[in-house]
Amino acid sequence: MAFAHSKNSRVMVNSTHLSGRITGWTVSGERGLGETTTLLDIGARFLPGLRSGSISLNGLFDGAAGDIDEMIRATDGVQNGLLASVLPDGFTIGKPAFITTSNLSSYSIESSVSETVSLTIESTPDDGVDHGRVIHAHTAETTTGNSTSVDNGASSTNGGVAALHVTAVTGTTPSLTVKVQHSADNVSFVDLITFTAATAATSERKTVTGTVNRYVREQHTISGTTPSFTYAAAFARR
Structure with missing residues (x-):
């Protein structure tokens, strides 16, 4: 247990x-x-x-x-x-x-x-x-990358909802674009949800309809001079 x-x-x-x-x-x-x-x-x-x-x-x-x-x-x-x-x-x-x-x-x-x-x-x-799962812990990111995937065991067909909470931003002209990506095989991922680019502390919720494949992960693209973004993200299937 x-x-x-x-x-x-x-x-x-x-x-x-x-x-x-x-x-x-x-x-x-x-x-x-x-x-x-x-x-x-x-x-x-x-x-x-x-x-x-x-x-x-x-x-x-x-x-x-x-x-x-x-x-x-x-x-x-x-x-x-x-x-x-x-x-x-x-x-x-x-x-x-x-x-x-x-x-x-x-x-x-x-x-x-x-x-x-x-x-x-x-x-x-x-x-x-x-009711969803954490896809990015509340930690700082300074370079482009992605989080480990979350395995649902099977795909789902009713879409989902994602939440992004950006709590701290530093650097010169920093920019963060967070995406929720999904995959059928945990190898090839495609975009599912793209949040609005963040340049300061912010939050956003977005929904998607249709099929969500078995695996889901968070992907982030960061630009600017010495940028740092502290944020958390979660995704829930429907």
């Missing part, structure tokens, strides 16, 4: 690695069911409908410029303002990743005389919660 301890989990939100501020999290996925039961049925019958879900983050308040309070408040009222990747067992390639793009629904700050000021963030995804 390969159980995961909460201390190993990590949380990325937009272009920020929030694990150093987060004390707990909850991710839930739901699907609406339309009842199709008729008089001839002997039991209830349902038809799967729309996907939905929720994400809740508990953490420690930090009101410094550019820290968690400022970042979250900037998403208030912004449609799909929160791109989150929750990694229950860390950043290792192939480990699970829950990907959501969601709307901030509530943000509360709590305090008591004997406790650290805490916060709770509640958000609701527009498109449910996707």
